[in-house]
Amino acid sequence: MTLRLICTPRSHFSRKVRLLLDALGEPIELLDAGNVADDDARAFGPHPLMKVPTLLDGARAVFESDHIAAHVARTRDPADRFEVLTTDADVLNARAVLNGIMATEVELVLAARTGLDTGHRRFGKMRAAIGQGLDWLETHHAVFGERPTYLGFHLLAMWDHLAFYDLVPLRQPRLRAIATALAALPYAARSKPV
Ligand SMILES: N[C@@H](CCC(=O)N[C@@H](CS)C(=O)NCC(=O)O)C(=O)O
Incomplete structure (x- = not known):
C-alpha cells in the first residue's frame, strides 16, 4: 500500500522524510495540510498537536519526523542504507x-x-x-x-x-x-x- 504523508511543500521536518523516501525509491502520496499556522485540526489528520509531518501507512499513523524515518527504515529498508537507525x-x-x-x-x-x-x-x-x-x-x-x-x-x-x-x-x-x-x-x- 502506498505511503501517505501529511505535510506542506515548505516544511523542513517533512522534507527530511521526503528525501529519505525519494532516496529509497519509495512511492509516496503527499497530502498538503495548507497553512500550518491555522488551527483547523482537520488539516492535520490524526496529529493532536496540529503539526506536520504525519505518515499514514495503511491504518497506522506515525508522528514525528525521526520516528517516521525509523518506521520507514524498519519496514522498507531493513539494510538501513541511510543509517536512520544509528545509535551513534x-x-x-x-x-x-x-x-x-x-x-x-x-x-x-x-x-x-x-x-x-x-x-x-x-x-x-x-x-x-x-x-x-x-x-x-x-x-x-x-x-x-x-x-x-x-x-x-x-x-x-x-x-x-x-x-x-x-x-x-x-x-x-x-x-x-x-x-x-x-x-x-x-x-x-x-x-x-x-
Ligand atoms: N518535532 C516535530 C516538529 C514538527 C513541526 O514543528 N512541524 C511544523 C512545520 S515544519 C508545524 O507543523 N508547525 C505547526 C505549529 O507549530 O503550530 C517533528 O519532527 O515532526
Whole structure:
C-alpha cells in the first residue's frame, strides 16, 4: 500500500522524510495540510498537536519526523542504507542540534506569520541560538561523512529552509559545501522549498 504523508511543500521536518523516501525509491502520496499556522485540526489528520509531518501507512499513523524515518527504515529498508537507525552518540547530538534549529525556525516563521513582533528579545535569543547551533554543526561537520545518509538529508532540509526564509546569515562554509553536494542528488530538487 502506498505511503501517505501529511505535510506542506515548505516544511523542513517533512522534507527530511521526503528525501529519505525519494532516496529509497519509495512511492509516496503527499497530502498538503495548507497553512500550518491555522488551527483547523482537520488539516492535520490524526496529529493532536496540529503539526506536520504525519505518515499514514495503511491504518497506522506515525508522528514525528525521526520516528517516521525509523518506521520507514524498519519496514522498507531493513539494510538501513541511510543509517536512520544509528545509535551513534555523535550523530544523535547532531540530530538534536538540527532539530532544535528547525523547531526554533518554526517559532520565528509562525510568529511573523501570525503578526507577533519578532523584535522582542525572546526572538532575539532564538536567532542567536540558531547561529550558535549552525556554528556547532560547522565545527562538527565530520559527522556528516562522505556519502548521503539521513543525517545529510536532515542538514539539507534545514539549510534550504534557512536560505528560503532568510532568518539568519548563513556563514558556515563547510555546511554550505555539504548541502550543495547533497542538493545535486537526482532526487533532491523535487522537495526543495519554492
Ligand atoms: N518535532 C516535530 C516538529 C514538527 C513541526 O514543528 N512541524 C511544523 C512545520 S515544519 C508545524 O507543523 N508547525 C505547526 C505549529 O507549530 O503550530 C517533528 O519532527 O515532526
